[in-house]
Amino acid sequence: MWITNFLTSSIGRKLIMSLTGLFLILFLTVHLAGNLQLLWNDGGESFNSYAYMMTHNPLIKLIAYGNYFFILLHAFVGILLYFQNKGAKGTKYAVSTNASASWSSKNMALLGTLILAFILLHMGDFWLKMKMGEGWINEVDSIALGHPVKDLYEKVNYSFSQLWIVIVYLVGLGVLALHLSHGFASAFQTLGLNHKKYTPMIKMLGKIYSILIPAGFAIIPLYVYFFK
Amino acid sequence: MSTTNYIDMNDMKLQLKIWRQKSADQKGYFETYTVHASEHMSFLEMLDVLNEQLIQERKEPVVFEHDCREGICGACSMVINGQPHGPNGGTTTCQLHMRSFRSGDTITIEPFRAKGFPILKDLAVDRSSFDRIIQSGGYISVNTGQAPDGNSLPIEKGVASKAFDAAACIGCGACVAACPNGSAMLFTSAKVSHLGLLPQGEVEHANRVQSMVAQMDKEGFGMCSNTGACEAECPKEISIENIARLNRNYMASMFSTDK
Numbered sequence: 001m002w003i004t005n006f007l008t009s010s011i012g013r014k015l016i017m018s019l020t021g022l023f024l025i026l027f028l029t030v031h032l033a034g035n036l037q038l039l040w041n042d043g044g045e046s047f048n049s050y051a052y053m054m055t056h057n058p059l060i061k062l063i064a065y066g067n068y069f070f071i072l073l074h075a076f077v078g079i080l081l082y083f084q085n086k087g088a089k090g091t092k093y094a095v096s097t098n099a100s101a102s103w104s105s106k107n108m109a110l111l112g113t114l115i116l117a118f119i120l121l122h123m124g125d126f127w128l129k130m131k132m133g134e135g136w137i138n139e140v141d142s143i144a145l146g147h148p149v150k151d152l153y154e155k156v157n158y159s160f161s162q163l164w165i166v167i168v169y170l171v172g173l174g175v176l177a178l179h180l181s182h183g184f185a186s187a188f189q190t191l192g193l194n195h196k197k198y199t200p201m202i203k204m205l206g207k208i209y210s211i212l213i214p215a216g217f218a219i220i221p222l223y224v225y226f227f228k
Numbered sequence: 229m230s231t232t233n234y235i236d237m238n239d240m241k242l243q244l245k246i247w248r249q250k251s252a253d254q255k256g257y258f259e260t261y262t263v264h265a266s267e268h269m270s271f272l273e274m275l276d277v278l279n280e281q282l283i284q285e286r287k288e289p290v291v292f293e294h295d296c297r298e299g300i301c302g303a304c305s306m307v308i309n310g311q312p313h314g315p316n317g318g319t320t321t322c323q324l325h326m327r328s329f330r331s332g333d334t335i336t337i338e339p340f341r342a343k344g345f346p347i348l349k350d351l352a353v354d355r356s357s358f359d360r361i362i363q364s365g366g367y368i369s370v371n372t373g374q375a376p377d378g379n380s381l382p383i384e385k386g387v388a389s390k391a392f393d394a395a396a397c398i399g400c401g402a403c404v405a406a407c408p409n410g411s412a413m414l415f416t417s418a419k420v421s422h423l424g425l426l427p428q429g430e431v432e433h434a435n436r437v438q439s440m441v442a443q444m445d446k447e448g449f450g451m452c453s454n455t456g457a458c459e460a461e462c463p464k465e466i467s468i469e470n471i472a473r474l475n476r477n478y479m480a481s482m483f484s485t486d487k
Contacts, residue, residue: 002482010411010451011441011478081451085409088343088450094245094258095310095336101455106408108453186454192476194469 013077018190020074021183025209027067032216039223044153049142052149055130075116082109104182111179118172125159126152160224169221173214180210238264240326243334244278246290252346252354258336267327271314272297272304274326291350299323299463302400306351307338312402312461320400320463340401342410344449355401357447358415362399364443365436366419372428387425394421396464403458403466409450414458416444417474418466424477434481441478 006012034054037047054060104111129136130152140151159165184206188194193202242263249256263281265274272294279289295303304321308314314324329335337351345353383391395418403414420437423429429436452471459468 002487006482009441009478010413010445010449011475014451014453014475015479081453085411085450085453088410088448089341089408090343090410091341093307093310093338093341094247095307095338100460101408101457105453105455182454189454189468189472190452190475192472192474192479194472196469 013081014190016077017074017081018187020070020077021187023067023070024074025180025184025187028213032213035217035220038153038156038220044140044151045143047153047156048140048149048151049144051130051152052142052145071116071119075112078109078112102182104178105186108179108182111175114175115172115179118168118175121168122172125165126155129155156220157224157228160221161228163225166221166225170218173218176217177210177214180213181207184209237266237268238277240265240267240329240331242274242329242331245334245336246350247338248290248350249339249347251349256347265326267325269326270297270322271308271324271326272322291348291352293352294322297322300398302398302463305340305353305355305401305405307340307405309336312340312405313400313463317460318463318465320398323463340405342401342404342407342449344404344410344412344447345401353401355399357449358399358401358412360447361412361416361440361443362419365432365439366423368423368429369432381427383426391422391425394418394425394466394470397422397462397466398464400463402461402463404449406457406461407450407452408455408457409453411452411458412444412447412449413452413471413474414462414466414468416440417468417470420474420477421470433477434485435487437474437477437481438485438487441474 007016034047034050037050038044040046054064130150137150137152137155139148140154141147142149160169185199185203188199188202193199242265244261244263245258246261247256248259261278261282263274263278265277269277272292275290275292282289293303293305295301297304299320299322302320305312306321308321308324313319313321314328316324316328339345339347339351340353340355344357345355348354397415397418399415401412401415404410404412407414420433420440423436424433454468454471456468459466
């Protein structure tokens, strides 16, 4: 089949990495926008109603399953590429090349594995407990929805009152920043988009994005830990 | 009474740490040599001095590839202090001169390393995988006739320049050697670009892209992860813009050819 030949070719596999990566970049933006409601001073009303909507709207649930699949696909193909590329290089040089290639670009698999470990930890702490029955997360009345919803707001505040969790999150976000600093622009190059007119803009945007998004996420645990 | 002003031209004393390997299936190792050289010598001439010395000592000379020694054939493949073709940008090993080093330096010389380039002996690697990539489609099948009269075939200046820049590739393999993934994307993309951008090569372009990528994959080269190491080490300064072109042309070819 031409389509399997295409997707398993060297360029096809890279295309999978690029497209899933770009989807995950979009997801991060939406995820951050939602999370920033944790900073609202309304006792969690807006964040909890939002969390209810995110876990009950059928369209969002569909996208969420797509998101889990893309994370796993990105990780699986990425690990596969790492081993194949390592095999294709063979013996390493005795003196390491000090070419202009960035450290992140040469360590995407390591950074990606750390992010995967972080995601598992993150989902175990919030996502899994949200999905569990009663007893894991308390319920609270939502004014907007007019019925009780799970108080994820309180759970987040509790988690981020613990120093070790705050540190793990900050480290995880630092790793994410490094991964994005190469991944963002790289995704466009793999798609075949490289031109002296717009490539410098993509690269600049990638650098800004890789700082702004992790920094945005980092505000939440820092704010909770220090000001609540 | 006349005095002879004797100037020692070979006033540089260098330590060379060179990879020695008898054959593909034997284990290699580093051997250290001391050589006296002049700063005016090219790197290869310095290695010639070492080999003369080894022959006089009845030892086996170091095998390394060289041919034109004027920077256009791409034969002089070696990694010098971790960089293919040595420390100077846009330069082949034969065009690298000893004035780029200092007396007393230790220089580590290794062969190009990649699965697609198995070691033959010492610093010489087998790059016939590149020949097979070319054989799979890096040509124009029909006779395109004599060189046409200037401007009889209008080609826009920007396009002609891009094709010419890609055609500067000498197929030396430094891109593969520099790539942490041992990927041959820069080489393949340069060949595809220099043919496909011009009207004579455009006809077979989509099929050529598919065949050459398929052969590249078959040879065991790694996958491009856009580190840009190839572009930085290329003695002909081929841009990774060509890799992007190969990516988009390969994707497009999937929907335009019957294969």
